[in-house]
Amino acid sequence: MSILLADIDTGATAWVLISTALVAFMTPGLAFFYGGMVRSKNMLGMLMQNFFAMGLISVIWAAVGFSLAFGGSGQYIGNLDFVFMKDLAKIAELPGYTGDFGLVIPILAFFAYQMMFAVITPALITGATADRMKFSAYAVLIGVWSILVYPIVAHWVFSPNGWLFKRGALDFAGGAVVHINAGAAALAVVLVLGKRRGWPRDAMPPHNLPFTMLGTGILWFGWFGFNAGSALGANGLAAQALVNTHLAAASAMLVWLVVEKLRAGHATSLGAASGAVAGLVAITPCAGFVGGASPIIIGAVAGAVCYLCLSLKTKFGFDDSLDVIAVHLVGGIIGSMLLGVFADTAVNSLGADGLFLGGGASLLVEQLIAVVATLVFSFVVTGIAAIAIDRTIGLRVSTEDELIGLDQSQHAETAYQS
Amino acid sequence: MKLITAVIKPFKIDDVKDALKTAGVQGMTVTEVKGFGRQGGHTETYRGAEYQIDLVPKVRIELVVDDSVANNVVDVIRQAASTGKIGDGKIWVTAVEQIVRIRTGEQGSDAI
Numbered sequence: 001m002s003i004l005l006a007d008i009d010t011g012a013t014a015w016v017l018i019s020t021a022l023v024a025f026m027t028p029g030l031a032f033f034y035g036g037m038v039r040s041k042n043m044l045g046m047l048m049q050n051f052f053a054m055g056l057i058s059v060i061w062a063a064v065g066f067s068l069a070f071g072g073s074g075q076y077i078g079n080l081d082f083v084f085m086k087d088l089a090k091i092a093e094l095p096g097y098t099g100d101f102g103l104v105i106p107i108l109a110f111f112a113y114q115m116m117f118a119v120i121t122p123a124l125i126t127g128a129t130a131d132r133m134k135f136s137a138y139a140v141l142i143g144v145w146s147i148l149v150y151p152i153v154a155h156w157v158f159s160p161n162g163w164l165f166k167r168g169a170l171d172f173a174g175g176a177v178v179h180i181n182a183g184a185a186a187l188a189v190v191l192v193l194g195k196r197r198g199w200p201r202d203a204m205p206p207h208n209l210p211f212t213m214l215g216t217g218i219l220w221f222g223w224f225g226f227n228a229g230s231a232l233g234a235n236g237l238a239a240q241a242l243v244n245t246h247l248a249a250a251s252a253m254l255v256w257l258v259v260e261k262l263r264a265g266h267a268t269s270l271g272a273a274s275g276a277v278a279g280l281v282a283i284t285p286c287a288g289f290v291g292g293a294s295p296i297i298i299g300a301v302a303g304a305v306c307y308l309c310l311s312l313k314t315k316f317g318f319d320d321s322l323d324v325i326a327v328h329l330v331g332g333i334i335g336s337m338l339l340g341v342f343a344d345t346a347v348n349s350l351g352a353d354g355l356f357l358g359g360g361a362s363l364l365v366e367q368l369i370a371v372v373a374t375l376v377f378s379f380v381v382t383g384i385a386a387i388a389i390d391r392t393i394g395l396r397v398s399t400e401d402e403l404i405g406l407d408q409s410q411h412a413e414t415a416y417q418s
Numbered sequence: 419m420k421l422i423t424a425v426i427k428p429f430k431i432d433d434v435k436d437a438l439k440t441a442g443v444q445g446m447t448v449t450e451v452k453g454f455g456r457q458g459g460h461t462e463t464y465r466g467a468e469y470q471i472d473l474v475p476k477v478r479i480e481l482v483v484d485d486s487v488a489n490n491v492v493d494v495i496r497q498a499a500s501t502g503k504i505g506d507g508k509i510w511v512t513a514v515e516q517i518v519r520i521r522t523g524e525q526g527s528d529a530i
Contacts, residue, residue, distance in 0.1 A: 203470070205462060205464055205469050205471075260466070264463050264468075266463060268463060268464070270464055270465055274465060307466070310465050310467075311466065314467075323465060
């Protein structure tokens with residue numbers, strides 16, 4: 001055995017393995033969160049796109065994704081040392097994960113945990129492109145994306161060898177890597193794809209809000225694995241991240257409902273679901289770096305600002321069907337930037353102090369650089385990939401197929417038999 | 419024989435069914451339908467975007483009765499389905515030429 005057994009912490013390993021399962025459960029949760037919001041003729045299309053990501057992205061992650069994200073000592077991209085998990089069960093440490101960043105779990109557990117992040121991130125895009133994207137084009141797009149975009153941003157931000165990590169940018173569980181990355185990609189694809197036929201003239205109300213509420217519950221539950229699991233240990237930091245996660249979701253939901261009630265007249269169930277998710281997104285980068293009342297403030301800001309950003313799509317005329325940009329891109333930016341304000345080394349000595357904790361503006365500047373770098377890189381590369389796919393196999397279903405719905409036209413099935 | 423068709427507010431269906439049973443009616447058919455009339459639709463709001471919903475959910479009742487009780491049945495439905503507000507619905511009566519009970523082959527009033 002070449003694994004140094006003494007370095008493996010069984011409690012930490014157990015928690016990360018459980019967290020892996022929790023994060024894996026978020027993709028089906030996302031499927032129902034989005035599925036409830038589409039029209040009934042597109043329900044299976046939405047569920048399928050999300051479940052399909054669990055298949056395709058897992059295999060790509062094992063083949064090259066993990067290696068490109070966490071292999072080698074380069075600043076900008078990993079290497080091919082760990083293709084098909086080569087040596088992962090044997091090596092004692094991962095490049096960059098030494099000293100303070102040393103892992104106390106098996107590297108295979110880390111591989112599996114990160115795989116679930118790689119799966120759900122491109123799945124987030126499906127909310128923006130809902131109701132009109134060809135299934136084959138979707139498969140090619142997220143496959144390409146999981147090689148050319150996700151592992152590279154993950155390397156920049158998550159790997160201690162990455163250039164943004166080295167500069168001092170903080171991202172506890174993926175505010176930039178997951179949410180800004182997916183949100184920017186969603187915007188790029190939507191601009192190439194075009195609007196749904198009839199949008200914004202025709203009403204396209206959600207067909208099953210109970211499914212959306214159920215999906216929200218699954219996401220909220222799974223997010224404890226997403227954020228508290230990112231402590232990569234069963235310790236006080238994991239507990240802090242878990243508490244922060246819950247409080248941010250709670251306060252964002254409350255604030256969203258208050259703003260909605262004041263502006264539109266009713267506190268809605270879709271508003272409760274959306275607000276909770278906005279808070280969960282915003283706390284993601286901050287979860288293991290802030291404490292005290294900070295998560296409540298971060299959630300509150302996300303709840304209000306994300307709500308107000310819903311109108312951006314009608315103002316600028318891009319059809320982000322289920323508001324991935326207002327919730328994930330904007331929520332991710334809010335969380336990443338507020339981390340520069342609220343980060344506290346008393347919570348995590350490997351972090352930094354933000355503006356309000358005497359650290360000056362330096363962290364805020366690094367956060368801004370990470371936000372802009374992630375956003376621009378993801379937007380540009382995804383945009384080029386989307387245009388290339390559109391010119392070759394076509395991104396969009398035909399008008400007739402769009403009117404029939406994705407369930408019948410793409411999968412020859414019907415979600416609800418009457 | 420008369421076919422009595424009524425379109426009523428969905429939450430009134432139990433009241434109407436109980437009243438008809440009490441009045442001695444032997445059976446009826448109920449369908450969930452949508453439509454519009456003077457009541458108009460309503461507005462729903464999803465993530466800040468308002469949608470005008472034009473078609474309102476209603477319940478349609480159909481039953482065939484003898485000529486002699488038709489007027490009484492119409493009164494029973496009207497009383498049970500009424501809330502006094504706009505959108506209570508309508509009842510109409512149509513003449514029926516023939517009716518057959520599938521199991522026995524009985525025809526006319528015997529088949530009701």
